[in-house]
Amino acid sequence: MAPSTIDQDTLHRYLDRHLLGSESGLDHFKAAHGTWAGTAFEERFESLHQQVKADQEDLKKIMATLGCSPRPIGKLLAPVARLAGKANPFNPLRQHTQAAAQVQLDVLTGLLNAKLRMWQTLLLMLPHEQRLDRALLQDLSRRADSQIKQLVALSDETWADRFAPQEHHDGDGHSR
Template sequence: MSTSDATGTPKDHVPQLLDRHELQDYLNHHLLGSRSGVRMFRTAADTWRGTPYEQRFKDLTAQVSEMQDRLIALIDRLGLHRSPLHAMAGLAAAVAGRFNPVNLTRSKTQGMTQVELDILQGALQGQMGMWQALAELATLAPEGGLDRAEMEANHERTRELQDAVRRISDETLGTRFLR
C-alpha cells in the first residue's frame, strides 16, 4: 500500500529530481549506440545496392540519422555533456561497422542477411526503449526539462522506422529461405 506525503499525494507519485549525471551517462550510451546504428543502416543500403530496396535503406538511413540528431539536440538542450570518450568509441564502431561483420559478402539471399535485418530492428527497439523511458521520466520529474509529448512522438517515429525494416524483411524473406 502506498503512503502519502503531507499534501496527501501518494509518495510513489511525488515528483522527483532527475539525476543529471545518470541521465547524461544513459543518453551518451544511447548516442554511442545510435552512431553504430546509423552506420549499420548505411551498410544495409550497400547490401541492397542495385535493388528497389537500396533507396528505401538510404531513406531509412537519413531518418535514423535524424533521430540521432534529435538525441544530440536533447542532450544539448538539457545542458548535458556529450562524452568525448563515447565519441571516439563511436568513430571506431563506425569504421568497424563499415566492414559489416554480420553480412561480410553483402548477400541479399542468405540467412546472414536475415540476421542483419533482425539486428537493425533490434537497434530500433533499443531506441524505442530509450524514448519510452524518457517519456516516463518526463512525468516523474516534470521540472527536469523533458517533454513527454516530444518523447512519445520520438518513440512513435522510431516504431515506424522499425516497422519499415520489418516490411522489407517480410518482403524479401522468401529469397533467403525458400527454393
C-alpha cells in the same frame, strides 16, 4: 520550474551511451543500404538511414537541452563504433539473398527497438524532468515504431529469397 528528481549523471551517461550506439547504428543502416543497392528496396533503406540520422540529431538536441555533452570515453569509442557499423560484421559480403542478410535485418530491428525503449524511458521521466519535451519524445517514439514496422515489412517481403533452396558446393567444388 521544479528541480529534477532524476540523477543527472546517470541520465547523461544513459543518453551518451545511446548516442554512441547511434553512431554505430547509422553506419549499420548505411551498410544495409549498400547491401540492397540496385534492388527494389534500395530507396526504402536510404529512407530508413535518413530517418535514423534525423533521430540522432534530435537526440543531440535533447542532450544539449539537458546540459549533457558527449563524454570523453564516448568520443574515444565513437570511431570504433562507426567502424563496426561500416565493417558490417553481420553481412560482410553484403548479399541480400543469404542468411547473413536476415541476421543483418534482425540486428537492425534490435537497434531500432533499443532506440524506441530509450524514447519510452524518457517519456516515463517527464514528471521528474521538466526540460524534456513531451511532444518531441512522443513523435520520436512514433517514428521509431514506424521504422521498426518498415523494417519488419521489408524482412517479411524478402525472407523467401534468402531461404529458397540453393545449390551448395563442398570444398572440392562439387554440388551437394
